[in-house]
Amino acid sequence: MNREHKTNVKELSGDKVIFGLWLYILSDCVLFAALFATYAVQHTQIFGAGSPDQLFSLSNALTETLLLLTSSFTCGLAVLAAYANKKGLTLAALGATLVLGLSFVAMELTEFSKLLSDGHGWQQSAFLSSFFTLVGTHGLHITLGMLWMLVLMVHIYMRGISTGNTRKLLTFSIFWHFLDIIWIFIFTFVYLFGLM
Amino acid sequence: MNTVKSYIVGYFLSIALTLGAFGLLTWHISTGHIMPTHTVLTVGFITLALLQLLVQLFFFLHVGKGQNKYWNAAALGFALFIVAVVVGGTLWIMQNLQHTQTPNTFLNGQINVVNEND
Numbered sequence: 045m046n047r048e049h050k051t052n053v054k055e056l057s058g059d060k061v062i063f064g065l066w067l068y069i070l071s072d073c074v075l076f077a078a079l080f081a082t083y084a085v086q087h088t089q090i091f092g093a094g095s096p097d098q099l100f101s102l103s104n105a106l107t108e109t110l111l112l113l114t115s116s117f118t119c120g121l122a123v124l125a126a127y128a129n130k131k132g133l134t135l136a137a138l139g140a141t142l143v144l145g146l147s148f149v150a151m152e153l154t155e156f157s158k159l160l161s162d163g164h165g166w167q168q169s170a171f172l173s174s175f176f177t178l179v180g181t182h183g184l185h186i187t188l189g190m191l192w193m194l195v196l197m198v199h200i201y202m203r204g205i206s207t208g209n210t211r212k213l214l215t216f217s218i219f220w221h222f223l224d225i226i227w228i229f230i231f232t233f234v235y236l237f238g239l240m
Numbered sequence: 241m242n243t244v245k246s247y248i249v250g251y252f253l254s255i256a257l258t259l260g261a262f263g264l265l266t267w268h269i270s271t272g273h274i275m276p277t278h279t280v281l282t283v284g285f286i287t288l289a290l291l292q293l294l295v296q297l298f299f300f301l302h303v304g305k306g307q308n309k310y311w312n313a314a315a316l317g318f319a320l321f322i323v324a325v326v327v328g329g330t331l332w333i334m335q336n337l338q339h340t341q342t343p344n345t346f347l348n349g350q351i352n353v354v355n356e357n358d
Contacts (some may be wrong), residue, residue, distance in 0.1 A: 063308050063315075070319035077323040081330035102269075106262050113258065117251040120300055124244055221300045225293060231258070232289040236265055240273075240281055 065215045069222045070186075076226050079178040080233065087238070089170035096171070096238030101155075101163055107234035108151050109227065115144035117225040121218045126200075126210045134205060134213070138197050141220070145190045152183050178232060185223050192216055250299025254292055261288045 087096060122137035156176070159165070166176040196216055200209050264284050268276060276284070297316075299305045309340060 059308075063311060066312055067315055070315055073324050074326065077326045080328045084327070084331055085334045102262070106258070109258050110255070113251065113254050116296075117247060117299060120247040120250075121244070124247065136246075169263065218301060219311050221296060224300070225296045228258075228289055228292045228296070232261065232285050236261055236285050237282075239265060240268065240278060240285075 059211060061211060062214060062218070065218055069218060072222070073226075076178075076181070076229075079174070079181060080229065083174040083178045083234065086170040086174040087234075091171075092171040093168040093172060094162075094164050096175075096234070097240075099159060100238050102235065102239050104151065105231055108148055109231045110115060111144050111148045111151070112224050112227050115141045115148070116221050118144065119217050119220045124211055125209075126205050126213050130203055131200065131205050134200060135197060138200075138213075139195060142190060142193050142197075145186055145193070146191050149186055149190070152179070156180075175234065179234065181229060182223065182226055182230060185226075189216070189220055189223060192219070246299050246302075250295055253295045254301065257292045257295065259283055264288075311335050 058168065118137050118140040122134050125133035125137055159172075164172055166173045193216060196209075196212055199212065203209060261284070264276065264281060266283055268274075303309075303316065306312070
């Protein structure tokens with residue numbers, strides 16, 4: 045059983061599906077590069093509306109970062125649990141990832157709704173338009189990722205840990221780690237530089 | 241292939257790098273935006289973000305391991321090149337535009353009514 049599973053892991057490391065997913069991730073990276081470039085150009089164009097240092101909260105951004113970093117870690121643990129053929133542990137780690145992801149999105153939506161209710165919507169200035177586009181696109185990725193995660197959990201729950209399910213989990217984990225990397229750059233270039 | 245140890249080390253490194261950047265900014269704000277200087281902060285933040293990228297790539301995404309490592313790394317290198325062209329090129333061009341922009345136009349949301357050089 046164990047030996048058979050080791051072969052699976054080896055097969056996965058040279059898998060074409062994983063490589064295809066990797067290419068998708070990299071093209072998504074280019075999409076985010078365009079949004080980052082837009083933000084970098086527009087963030088000074090505040091047109092009399094709030095500037096970054098008035099609108100952002102450092103503690104909020106730090107908590108969001110820690111939530112996402114931790115969810116990336118638990119997602120990695122889920123992959124390891126699947127390699128070790130432990131179904132319960134895999135589901136538990138994915139569940140933790142889901143809860144952390146949900147808390148992240150909840151914090152982001154709270155921040156967005158506060159900005160909107162204070163009159164700092166995306167139509168106010170070029171800075172706010174590019175801010176909502178960049179951070180919102182990331183949030184949308186996270187939300188869709190959580191949907192993906194839910195479907196994955198149902199698959200693993202119903203059919204157990206097979207090579208196919210492990211591969212699905214591995215593709216998901218690459219996607220999730222990638223979103224973590226994008227967030228690190230949002231944290232640095234939007235929040236840290238904005239509050240400097 | 242992927243060990244728990246690699247994830248734990250990666251996790252603690254990424255938390256440490258995040259708190260490092262957070263600490264730098266808190267220090268900067270607590271001294272009334274004087275210490276450390278903006279140049280130091282800019283270099284510090286970018287260095288910490290790039291280190292964080294490396295930590296995530298090696299400890300979480302395991303770049304450079306597995307059967308496809310050369311193809312994966314080649315695709316990553318190409319994507320990073322495109323990212324550098326898109327971001328660097330945009331900033332370069334837009335900075336040039338702003339530099340050669342005629343006066344009496346919108347700049348940072350304010351109108352320069354009087355051009356002192358005239």
